[in-house]
Amino acid sequence: MLRFAPSPTGDMHIGNLRVAVFNYIVAKQLNEGLIIRIEDTDKERNIEGKDKEILEILNLFSIEYESLFYQSANLKYHQKMALQLMTEKKAFACFCSDEKLEELKEESIKKGIPFRYDNFCENLSDETVLNTNAPFTVRLKKPEQNIKFTDILKGDFDYAPFDIDSFIILRQDKTPTYNYACSVDDMLMDISMVIRGEDHISNTPKQIHIRNSLGYTKEIKYVHLPIILNAQTGKKMSKRDDASSVKWLIEQGFLPSAIANYLVLMGNKTPTEIFTLEEAIEWFKIENVSKSSAKFDIDKLRFINRKHIEMLDEMRLSKILGFADADIGKLAKLYLEETSTIKEIKSKIDDIFSQKNSLEGFEDEFKIIKESLKNATYFETYDELKNYVVEKTALKGKNLFKPLRFILTGTENGPNLADIYPFIKNYLGEIVR
Template sequence: MLRFAPSPTGDMHIGNLRVALFNHILSKQLKEDLIIRIEDTDKERNIEGKDKEILEMLSLFNIEYKIAHYQSDNLKYHQKMAMQLLMQKKAFACFCSDERLEMQRENAKDSGKPYRYDSFCEKLTDDEVINNESGFTIRIKKPEHNIKCTDELRGEFDYNPFDVDSFIIMRKDKTPTYNFACAVDDMLYDISLVIRGEDHLSNTPKQKHIRESLGYTKEIKYLHLPIILNAQTGKKMSKRDNASSVKWLIEEGFLPIAIANYLVLLGSKTPKEIFTIEEAIEWFDIKNISTNAPKFDIDKLRFINKEHLKIIDEMRLSKILGFADEDIGKLAKIYLEEASTIKEIKTKLDAIFGTKHTSEDYVSEVEHIKKCAQNAPFFDSYDDFKNYISTQCGLKGKSLFMPLRFCLTGAWHGPNLSDIYPYIKNYLGEIIK
């Protein structure tokens, strides 16, 4: 069983989508189910509606999964297992105030040392614990031996007890912390492989320590993907980078198939550059992913998007653009010489079908051509239509072609009118108005 575990705390990030795509691909290759776990235990950071938005986004990218569940629904299991650790003396109640812990952190910072809990409450007697009426967190005792972990990309890691520390597993409000909830849920759902970002690498020994303390012996494999960098700044993509939001990319007119193509291609060795996820399932090898952080290049995504627009079915493209006419799909592809996204193509079509406001150039010619065209019979051939307008309006050369182009396309420059006309001839009454 594999799992994708997003948090409903903001827009889906391209890094998260990349993790979801790899989970989808691997689940198909391994013939194992994929589940979605909405990690909603941090109530203060949750944003209403983001959980549904995440599931809609997964559907948009055709990421298949068996079930979607909310981590908060497993609260009773989290609490039960935390109590088990307390009863077995593998965890302890911590009554330390936030002020005391913050002072310890500041002292560690001032001395140039990493902060670690000083085990003060671990030394409390049973009577001291029972008679203390203050609220408390629950900390798991740090391991007595090194925790060894294997990453499928990076190999072996060896963490000593100091690295793992006695960390909090249950908050004062009796809700689980991230690492405890993840470790327990991975046990409950019999997860065999965890694919996630490398920013979670330090969480792996903590989660393994939790499972070992609970007596869980099944080995879970891990694969941590490198973070994605901004190609311009060389820094980690953040929420301030518009392109980091999958929602923004969709709104900008990038096709889901192209975004998925690029994110799988990013930092990977693939036999071809343009492909579908269905094709990738046949040949993709997760171990061909580089451990170096890849750089997100929006221009490269534009290129890939354009390539997918070139091969997309014309009727489907037409429907994406708000029509249901194969000719509109063919017209859209003509504009791929100067456009690379759905949004840019829509701008071209809006100029064709929208109200055309003339400039100071060719004002009289434009008005004359409009009247002639509105009274013209239907012409299947562009040359016949052009010759009719030329004869009726008495216009030739630049005085004909420039205003005619504007009347038909709403622009003074662009593709050849002879290429455009076959796909707009049935709409002339709507276009020239």
Template sequence: MLRFSQSLTELMTIGNLRVALFNYIVAKQLNEELLVRIEDTEKEKNIDGNEKEILELLNLFSIDYKSVVYQSENFKYHQKLTMQLMSSKKAFVCFCSNEKLEEIKVKCKEKGKPNSYDGFCETLSDETVLNCNAPFTVRIKKPENIIEFTDLLKGNFSFEPSNVDSFIILKHDKTPTYNFSCSVDDMLYDISTVIRDERHIENTVKQIHVRNQLNYTKSIEYIHLSSILNVNSNKKNAENSVKQFIEQGFLPSAIANYLVLLGNETPNEIFTIEEAIEWFDIKKVSKDTVEFDIEKLKLINKKHIADLDEMRLSKILGFADTDIGKLGKLYLDEESTINEIKAKIDLIFSSKVSLKGFEDEFSNLKKCLSYAPFMDDFNELEKYIIENTKLDDKSLSINLRYLLTGTHTGPNLSAIYSLIKNYMGEIVK
């Protein structure tokens, strides 16, 4: 089984979505099930409504999963296994205050060493522990030997015991820390493959250490994906949320297409996730940091819009007319998102009162078209206008384009008219 984990303390980002998509694709290729795990242990930091948004986005991107589980539901197992580690002397109670831990951190920094616990509470006697009423955490003892693991994408990793440290597994409030809960949950749900961002490499070795101490022998395969560098912000893990991209008018199919394409060699530039399942090889994904290019995403989005069924595009734009879908596609030469196209359509149906510099001509044109009979042919319409308004070619083209489209530039007016002629009464209102 594979799992996609998302914390309720952060919104679903482009980086998170890429991880979810890769988990989904690989699960399908391996004919295994996908689990969605909601990390909800930090109640005070959880974002309101985030759980609903996460699941809605997964469904929007057609990422099928077997079930949704919550880390908080496994607290009893986390605590039980903590006691098991303590009883076997593989974990110990730590009474060190935050001030003491900060002092240790400063000393390590002064010596140029990584921050690591000094082991003071590890040597406390059972009697001392029993007689102490101070708040405490529980720490797992650091490993005695080097921990090694192989990443299927990035190769071999090796960590010294000092790099793993005697880290906290149970906090003052008796809730588990991230690494302990993740390692236990992966055991509970029999996870076979973990695909996640490379920022979790140091977490991986700690989680392996936990499972080793719990005598868990099943091997878990790891794949750590290179982070996404947003070229606009120069920050790792593209901080823009997926919801923002959807709200800006990017199609889910286009976003998914781009994220699989990113740092990858694909047989075609434009494809669906279903098609990607047939040829995707996660071991061939780039090992280097990849750059998020919004302009490239726009190009891909434009192509996905072009491939949409006209009626479906029309409904996305708020209509139910294939002609409006065709009209939307006319604007793809200059626009690349649903929002941009919808803005053009909205201008067509907006009220146009006057045109600066052509007030009289515009008024005459609008009055003429208000009483004009239905005309199927654009040339016939132009002829009718000239005969009834005496507008010359320049005045006619400027005023007619503005009246029909709300702009001074755009696709061929004859092509536009053929798609909006049934709406003339509403447009020339």
């Protein structure tokens, strides 16, 4: 069983989506189920509606999953297992105040050493604990031996007990911390492989230690994916980068199929540059993903998006644009030489159907041509239409073609009118209204 575990604390960014895509592909390859686990235990940071937004995005990208869980629903298990750890003397109540811990941190900073808990509360007697009315957290005792694991991409890791420390597993309000909830849920859900970002590497030994302390012996395989860099700045993609938001990319008119294509392509050796997720399932190998940071280049995504728009069925493309006519889909593809997103294409189509009242520098010609078109009958070809307008207006050269193009397309340049006309001839009355 694999899992994708997003937090409803903000927009889904491309790093999250890449993790979701890779989990989906590998789950399909291993013929295992994929669980979506909404990690919502940090109530102060949760944003209402973001969980639904995450699920909508997964649906847009056709990422199928076996079941959906909310982490907060497992609170009773988190607390029960913490009590078990305390009973077995593997965890202890910590009464140290936030102020006291902050003092210890400041002392560590002054000494130039990493902050570690001083274990003041670890050896308190049961009687002392029972007679203390102050609020407390629950800390897991640091391991007695090194915690080792092998990452499929990055190789072997070895963490000493000092690195792991005696860390908090239950807060004062008795809700679980991230690492504790995550490791318990992975146990309960029988997770066999965890694919996530490399910013979680330092969490992995803590989660292994939690499971070891609970007597869980099943090995979980790990893949920690490199971070994604902005190709222009060379820095890690952040919330300030519009392109880091999947929602923003969709709003800009990038197709889910193209975005998924690019996320698999980034930092990876693939047999072809343009492909679908279904095709990727046939040849994708998680161990072949680059160990180095991947660079997100919006121009490369634009190129891939154009290719995916080209592959769309014309009727489907027209429906995406708000029509139900294959001719509009064919018309849309004419604009792919100068556009690369659905939003940009829609702007071109909207220009065609917009109200045009005049053209600066050609006001008289515009008026005469538009009047002739309003009285025109149906013409099968562009040449027939052009000859009719010439006959009715006696215009020629730029005095004919500039205003005629503007009336028919709403712009002064673009694809040849002869190429455009076959797809707009049935809408002529609406276009020249």
